[in-house]
Amino acid sequence: MPGALVAAGLAAYPAITLQAAPLVVSLGGLAVALFVAGQALPLPSVVAWALGLLAIEYLAALQLRSAGLDLAAPAYAAAFFLCAELGWLGLEARRGGRLWPGRAVAVVSLAVAGAALGALVLLLAAVQMAGGALLTGVGVTAAVAVAACLAWLARRQP
Amino acid sequence: MNALPSSGGWATTTSGRLSAYLGLGGAGLLAGLLLSRPEPVILAVPLLLAAALGLVLARPPQLQVAVRLDRARALEGEDVELEVEVRALMPAARLELEVRLPTGLLELASPPEQVSTLASGEVRLYRRRLLCSRWGGRLVGHVRIGVRDPLGFFTYREEGRHELPLRVYPRPEALRQLVRPMETQVFAGNEVSRRKGDGVEFADIRPFVPGDRVRRINWRSSARRNGLYVNEMRPEQNADVVLFLDTFTDLRRSAKGDSSLELAVRAAAALVDLYMHRRDRVGLVGFGGTLRWLRPAMGERQLYRLVDALIDTEVVLSYAWKGLEVIPSRTLPPKSLVVALSPLLDDRTVGALFDLRGRGYDLAVVELTPLAFVPPGRRETEKLAYRLWDMQREALRGRFLEMGVAVTTWRPGESLDAALTPVSTFRRASRLVRP
Numbered sequence: 001m002p003g004a005l006v007a008a009g010l011a012a013y014p015a016i017t018l019q020a021a022p023l024v025v026s027l028g029g030l031a032v033a034l035f036v037a038g039q040a041l042p043l044p045s046v047v048a049w050a051l052g053l054l055a056i057e058y059l060a061a062l063q064l065r066s067a068g069l070d071l072a073a074p075a076y077a078a079a080f081f082l083c084a085e086l087g088w089l090g091l092e093a094r095r096g097g098r099l100w101p102g103r104a105v106a107v108v109s110l111a112v113a114g115a116a117l118g119a120l121v122l123l124l125a126a127v128q129m130a131g132g133a134l135l136t137g138v139g140v141t142a143a144v145a146v147a148a149c150l151a152w153l154a155r156r157q158p
Numbered sequence: 159m160n161a162l163p164s165s166g167g168w169a170t171t172t173s174g175r176l177s178a179y180l181g182l183g184g185a186g187l188l189a190g191l192l193l194s195r196p197e198p199v200i201l202a203v204p205l206l207l208a209a210a211l212g213l214v215l216a217r218p219p220q221l222q223v224a225v226r227l228d229r230a231r232a233l234e235g236e237d238v239e240l241e242v243e244v245r246a247l248m249p250a251a252r253l254e255l256e257v258r259l260p261t262g263l264l265e266l267a268s269p270p271e272q273v274s275t276l277a278s279g280e281v282r283l284y285r286r287r288l289l290c291s292r293w294g295g296r297l298v299g300h301v302r303i304g305v306r307d308p309l310g311f312f313t314y315r316e317e318g319r320h321e322l323p324l325r326v327y328p329r330p331e332a333l334r335q336l337v338r339p340m341e342t343q344v345f346a347g348n349e350v351s352r353r354k355g356d357g358v359e360f361a362d363i364r365p366f367v368p369g370d371r372v373r374r375i376n377w378r379s380s381a382r383r384n385g386l387y388v389n390e391m392r393p394e395q396n397a398d399v400v401l402f403l404d405t406f407t408d409l410r411r412s413a414k415g416d417s418s419l420e421l422a423v424r425a426a427a428a429l430v431d432l433y434m435h436r437r438d439r440v441g442l443v444g445f446g447g448t449l450r451w452l453r454p455a456m457g458e459r460q461l462y463r464l465v466d467a468l469i470d471t472e473v474v475l476s477y478a479w480k481g482l483e484v485i486p487s488r489t490l491p492p493k494s495l496v497v498a499l500s501p502l503l504d505d506r507t508v509g510a511l512f513d514l515r516g517r518g519y520d521l522a523v524v525e526l527t528p529l530a531f532v533p534p535g536r537r538e539t540e541k542l543a544y545r546l547w548d549m550q551r552e553a554l555r556g557r558f559l560e561m562g563v564a565v566t567t568w569r570p571g572e573s574l575d576a577a578l579t580p581v582s583t584f585r586r587a588s589r590l591v592r593p
Binding site for chain 2: 055059063077080103110111136139146153
């Protein structure tokens with residue numbers, strides 16, 4: 001189960017590098033347990049919840065310690081994406097599905113591209129800018145635009 | 159060959175992964191706004207990127223599928239090759255092919271994984287060797303195709319029924335001897351007639367009468383008896399044979415073993431083949447839920463007609479049951495030999511056979527004994543019931559014998575040749591009496 005190993009690594013990261021509180025670390029433990037259970041049963045929704053808990057553990061560790069920007073966030077995001085993909089590949093393998101070379105290449109490329117885009121976001125966040133309602137509005141508009149684009153793409157599918 | 163473009167009516171299934179990525183990605187964006195931190199957005203980026211790319215790249219596939227069989231007819235136990243040709247009109251990232259086989263056809267070897275990636279315009283051939291394990295008419299070519307999009311978010315499925323006919327003929331039972339008919343018809347054949355006439359088989363001698371040919375005079379007998387004696391001969395003629403197939407009941411002991419109907423059809427196929435080779439006219443009566451018949455005839459066309467009729471034989475339940483009276487008289491010609499293949503379980507069949515004998519037909523019965531298909535049981539009462547049933551069947555066979563009908567019992571695994579020997583023995587010692 002390579003997905004579970006990556007999930008364990010992701011759960012351990014806030015505890016090791018961010019010195020997260022035991023309660024937060026226990027969230028990571030729960031996430032790994034859910035991930036393994038989701039793979040074993042197999043239940044896709046449980047895997048999705050496990051991924052959500054892993055993200056919550058990471059963000060809670062950052063927020064509770066009021067830490068500055070995490071420079072490893074793009075790498076964490078790429079690992080998080082790989083963990084999700086491995087989880088779903090494991091579920092598909094239980095139903096007889098197999099990874100094909102094109103998809104493997106696409107997954108790795110997406111992880112790298114995601115990390116690169118994440119690094120760009122991190123760079124933008126590191127730039128000292130005066131905040132305000134306008135900038136927040138732009139951010140909200142961008143988020144809504146992303147959601148609207150995805151909704152429009154999803155509607156095109158039969 | 160049967161080629162159909164995919165109808166475009168693809169059933170699309172969306173992976174739960176897409177909704178999970180969209181949900182987690184959306185939550186990440188929201189969390190970024192609420193926490194005023196970039197990390198949730200960074201976490202969401204690869205997920206949203208994958209979802210967006212998946213949605214952009216996903217297209218319902220366009221394929222042309224053609225199915226071919228290397229032949230339309232095969233003998234039971236032989237194998238045929240099924241070829242599925244898939245032509246991609248658009249790239250297909252991952253194509254999975256599954257051929258669904260009708261009963262009676264088995265995969266010879268476990269199929270290789272029928273998965274491939276097709277570029278636009280690419281043609282891929284999938285070959286499968288199928289074993290014809292049971293006789294019968296089959297429709298082959300039920301193909302299920304599954305295509306995934308490049309990122310595996312969507313699965314497009316389609317089922318195509320190409321329906322190529324495959325007729326599997328029964329493997330004939332090894333047979334050397336036949337039930338010989340009591341009476342022959344007027345056409346030339348291989349059966350030595352009981353009547354005297356022009357022929358090559360010696361029958362008897364008799365005193366010369368004016369009009370007899372000189373070449374028929376038996377000079378040795380004439381010299382010994384001080385008078386002219388001539389040879390009498392028997393002509394070789396053909397016979398009319400009607401195979402009576404009981405399709406009311408089908409008994410089966412195990413899933414793998416032959417059923418009583420399968421045995422009957424196999425025996426009928428062997429009898430048809432041998433009688434036709436003797437230039438006899440052969441007909442068929444399928445007596446069951448539906449009454450089917452073929453008038454006696456000879457020739458290769460009749461052989462194919464009979465075998466085709468045999469492989470379409472099945473047990474059909476019908477409340478509109480019809481008796482022998484609806485069969486045209488030419489289907490059961492006078493002086494024909496009727497060979498019945500039946501488990502003698504249904505009263506209607508037994509009644510019809512008594513009826514045929516009552517009408518003066520030369521009848522022989524091959525009983526596919528139901529006792530071979532039913533275990534005697536373990537308890538004493540079950541064993542007793544089994545013995546009583548056996549006795550009841552013995553009494554039924556006795557009734558047939560009393561009427562001058564030869565009955566033989568054929569068990570699965572036994573040779574038909576051996577089963578027919580008692581019939582020949584019985585008929586050699588008997589003569590046909592018309593009631």
